[in-house]
Structures are given as structure tokens and as C-alpha cells.
Amino acid sequence: MQTVLWLLVFAVSSKLLFGSETQCGVGEECIYKQWMSWQPCTGRCGVEAQIRQRVFCCPGSLMNISAALRTLQLCTRTCKAPKYYLTEGRHCRxxxxxxxxxxxxxxxxxxxxxxxxxxxxxIKCSDLPCKHGVCYDTTAGFRCDCESGYSGIDCSEDIAEEFELPIWLPKLEIALLAVISMTILMTMGCLCLRCCKLCGCSSTDDDDEEEERRKAKPRKNHSQIPKSKSGKSFDF
Known part of the structure; x- marks a missing residue:
């Protein structure tokens, strides 16, 4: 692990950061600038590392030399400055x-x-992830079928009893639905009968009205007129 870290630091240090005109101002020759921010953590799991760098401002007299010749050793020797590292690394996760x-x-x-x-x-079922349930391996990991009273991805969450639905609730829902349906049908039937009475489209109403008219019609009283033996009647 330590070897990997130093190899990473050495690889980055081979590209030394020397100050340019924009990084080093007047009077900042031969000094080390502040450390830059840490770079993102890289590497495979268990051997990750990250680095950070800083700039060294070389003397102006060396800025005309090519980058291949302008080494840290040359800059520090010219400046009579201690040779510190321009790159450092650390382990990360x-x-x-x-x-x-x-x-x-x-x-x-x-x-x-x-x-x-x-x-x-x-995590797979061999890791025993399901606390209160049956485990099944899947392509994405595992799946738990929880026992009654438990929930969650690993069946570790208790379900309060007051929130459990009773077994008889579905049957009650069906019964209530039947009662409501019958009530609606009966109401619609009553409304239809009432409309028929108001509109005069009911045969029963016609029969009732005819019967009432027949009862209200006055009857004629006829006296019996005696007849003679000859068959003729006598008028009184």
C-alpha cells in the first residue's frame, strides 16, 4: 500500500510545477507557493490515494530555459532554497x-x-440479511419476504399492531359495496316510478283514475212501473 502511494507521488512529481508569470508575481521569486487542493481519490478499492501539489517560483533568469532543463534542483540551487517536495500524497477511501x-x-x-x-x-442470502423473513437471491443481490408484523428491505422494521389491517376487512368492504349498490338501485327505481306518475306514463295510474271517475258518476234511479195484464204500463 505504501509502495503504491510513493509510486503515484513519484509519477506526478516527474512533472514539476514551476511558476509562470501568472502564478508568481513580482518579488515572489525563489519561494514555494501554498498547497493546492487535494485531487480526487483514485485507485482500486483498498489501494486508493490522492495527491496535491504546489508551485515553486523559479528566478526570472531561468524562465527562458526550456522546461526539460528547468528542474527543481536547478531552481533551488540558483535560489539557494531548500529542496522541498512539490507533490505529496496520502491514502484515501x-x-x-x-x-x-x-x-x-x-x-x-x-x-x-x-x-x-x-x-x-x-450482499447475498449467505450473509443472512433477512432478520424476520425468508431470503431469495436475485441478480441485484437479495430479496426478503417478511413475516407478519415486519417490513423493510431486511425485515428489521416493526409494524405497529394498530396499523395492521384485520383479516375480515376485505369481506366487510364487499358487504358494504353490495348494500350501497342495492340502495342506489332501489332509489333509482323509486325515482322512475315517481317520474312516470308525474308524466302520466303509468298504466296503473290510468286505471286508478278511470275507477275514480266511475265511482263519482251519479246513478239514475228507475221506479218499477206496474204493468197491466195486457202488457201495457200505466203512467203515473
């Missing part, structure tokens, strides 16, 4: 798959579906 880095401990806090130094490995 890069978390993938939505892992969270702890900068102090340089460790990754992985989601429940990943493990490893960098959260690079999928």
Missing part, C-alpha cells in the same frame, strides 16, 4: 454504491444491500 465515507476513520458506511471496504460487494 472512495465509497461506491451510495456508501457514506467517515473521513476520520476512513471507512465506508454501506447501504443494507452492499458490503466491503468500499461497498463494492452485493
Amino acid at each position: 472512495k465509497c461506491i454504491n451510495h456508501g457514506v465515507l467517515n473521513y476520520t476513520a476512513r471507512t465506508c458506511s454501506c447501504p443494507k444491500t452492499y458490503k466491503g471496504l468500499c461497498c463494492q460487494e452485493n
Whole structure:
């Protein structure tokens, strides 16, 4: 690990940063500038490293020399300045798959579906991830079928009893739906009958009205007129 870090630093240090006219101002010859920001963490998991660099302002008399000849040793010897490193490196850790880095401990806090130094490995059923359920391996990792009363990706979350739906609730829903449907049908039937009565389209209403007219019609009283033996009637 340490060897890899030094190789990275040496590779970057071979391209020394010397001050240009824009980086070094008047009176800043022969000085080391401040360190730049750390570069992103690179490398495969377990051997990651990152570097940072700084600029050394060479004397103006050396700025006309080609970059291949203008070495740090030449600049520091001309300036009579100590030869410090222009590049330094350090170990780092890069978390993938939505892992969270702890900068102090340089460790990754992985989601429940990943493990490893960098959260690079999928968790499988052999890792026993399901706390209260049955585990099934999938192409993406694993899947838990939770027991009653538990939920979550690993069946570790309790479900409060008051939020559990009773077994009889679906049957009650069907019964209520049937009652509501019958009520609607009966209401529509009553409305149709009432409309027929108002519009005079009901045969029952016609029969009732005819019966009422028949009862209200006055009857004629006929007296019996006695007849004679000859068959003729006598008028009174």
C-alpha cells in the first residue's frame, strides 16, 4: 500500500510545477507557493490515494530555459532554497454504491444491500440479511419476504399492531359495496316510478283514475212501473 502511494507521488512529481508569470508575481521569486487542493481519490478499492501539489517560483533568469532543463534542483540551487517536495500524497477511501465515507476513520458506511471496504460487494442470502423473513437471491443481490408484523428491505422494521389491517376487512368492504349498490338501485327505481306518475306514463295510474271517475258518476234511479195484464204500463 505504501509502495503504491510513493509510486503515484513519484509519477506526478516527474512533472514539476514551476511558476509562470501568472502564478508568481513580482518579488515572489525563489519561494514555494501554498498547497493546492487535494485531487480526487483514485485507485482500486483498498489501494486508493490522492495527491496535491504546489508551485515553486523559479528566478526570472531561468524562465527562458526550456522546461526539460528547468528542474527543481536547478531552481533551488540558483535560489539557494531548500529542496522541498512539490507533490505529496496520502491514502484515501472512495465509497461506491451510495456508501457514506467517515473521513476520520476512513471507512465506508454501506447501504443494507452492499458490503466491503468500499461497498463494492452485493450482499447475498449467505450473509443472512433477512432478520424476520425468508431470503431469495436475485441478480441485484437479495430479496426478503417478511413475516407478519415486519417490513423493510431486511425485515428489521416493526409494524405497529394498530396499523395492521384485520383479516375480515376485505369481506366487510364487499358487504358494504353490495348494500350501497342495492340502495342506489332501489332509489333509482323509486325515482322512475315517481317520474312516470308525474308524466302520466303509468298504466296503473290510468286505471286508478278511470275507477275514480266511475265511482263519482251519479246513478239514475228507475221506479218499477206496474204493468197491466195486457202488457201495457200505466203512467203515473
